[in-house]
Amino acid sequence: MSFRSLIRPAAAALRQTAASPAAGTLRTYATAAAATSAPTALTPAQAAFLERNKLSFSSPDTLLQALTHKTYTHGKTAYSERLEFLGEKALDMFVSKHVMDKHSDLSADAFRAAVAAYTSPMVLTQVGRSLGVHEAMRWNTNIGKGAENGIVAKITKALIGAIYHDKGAAAAQKFIRSKLIEPTPVNVEALANVIDPKRTLVALLARRQLEAPVTKVLPAVGRHVNAQVTVVGLYLGTRKLGQGAGPTVEVAEIRAARDALAKCFATDLAKPVQPGEVSKLASEEDLTFVEA
Known part of the structure; x- marks a missing residue:
């Protein structure tokens, strides 16, 4: 494109x-x-x-x-x-x-x-x-x-x-x-190099002593209305951290996690997530924030 x-x-x-x-x-x-x-x-x-x-x-x-x-x-x-x-x-x-x-x-x-x-x-x-x-x-x-x-x-x-x-x-x-x-310190390379955005998001939230977010399916609006997509938001209580859309909830969650990293944790990525911070988490494919 x-x-x-x-x-x-x-x-x-x-x-x-x-x-x-x-x-x-x-x-x-x-x-x-x-x-x-x-x-x-x-x-x-x-x-x-x-x-x-x-x-x-x-x-x-x-x-x-x-x-x-x-x-x-x-x-x-x-x-x-x-x-x-x-x-x-x-x-x-x-x-x-x-x-x-x-x-x-x-x-x-x-x-x-x-x-x-x-x-x-x-x-x-x-x-x-x-x-x-x-x-x-x-x-x-x-x-x-x-x-x-x-x-x-x-x-x-x-x-x-x-x-x-x-x-x-x-x-x-x-x-x-x-x-x-010019005054905003965005580490674009760090954002681009995030391989597992959901696991990274959980680790950065844990650094702030916060729980994992909750996924909520949102109404499709705008360009998503006539497309076969699912739109989700990642929430901490009433605060929306990020939003993403995709053909499945799993894909939408990944995009929402990347959106949350960009909007709320871009500066945190200056300190890379260590293996020990994510070792006990499920794999990126299996990790979900949808409440049972």
């Missing part, structure tokens, strides 16, 4: 989402009254956010929409969901290009794992916090402090989408490279 065929869907989505009926007009979920109101002044924290990160936008409303979660004023203010979708597509495409350029000999599974390692919610939260997103974003704090990290990750993607929409692809690519790719 060529790199062009891998990124074509993302590129098409970017073109479709970035296009607007009126040039330079950013469509929002705002009410008509909000859409025609004067630009809103930035708070000192938001102005400092722009200055600290050397960002600029054609209108402060673009930044404010990117920084606004839909829980803020219960969706009555233009919020970030569309920009988040655009940012996610841009992120996937430019990170995929980076990985392909640097590691052109990766298998398809290792390629997906490397991209997932750079674009995981955990990494996006870390990047967002390093930028100060949590200090500038607008959201309903009454939904609970535990939701903050997830919202920071979403707002970070929306910020990328705002840059892509307002400044173009080159500016978004530069931002992704300098703020996300």
Whole structure:
């Protein structure tokens, strides 16, 4: 499979989402009254956010929409969901290009794992916090402090989408490279060399004194709907570590384990799993996380 065929869907989505009926007009979920109101002044924290990160936008409303979660004023203010979708597509495409350029000999599974390692919610939260997103974003704090990290990750993607929409692809690519790719320590070679992802995952969880995950079969969505595939998620309690799809549960589990390694344990792989850590485990083919 060529790199062009891998990124074509993302590129098409970017073109479709970035296009607007009126040039330079950013469509929002705002009410008509909000859409025609004067630009809103930035708070000192938001102005400092722009200055600290050397960002600029054609209108402060673009930044404010990117920084606004839909829980803020219960969706009555233009919020970030569309920009988040655009940012996610841009992120996937430019990170995929980076990985392909640097590691052109990766298998398809290792390629997906490397991209997932750079674009995981955990990494996006870390990047967002390093930028100060949590200090500038607008959201309903009454939904609970535990939701903050997830919202920071979403707002970070929306910020990328705002840059892509307002400044173009080159500016978004530069931002992704300098703020996300270069500071993120992903050992792509270690990810590519994982032979037994399920056994490796169990060993790394044990290092953190955690139990093995549980497999849950998930509804098929998107490209999987009309295909003969099984989609599974690997869970620790209510936390989903990874997700994978395949013709059988066994194959889907392997891909979900590789996804979990990329998203949650990429840095742990710097210290290789030793034979003693997996000696008591079943073989990769026999090991399963499906509850009896």
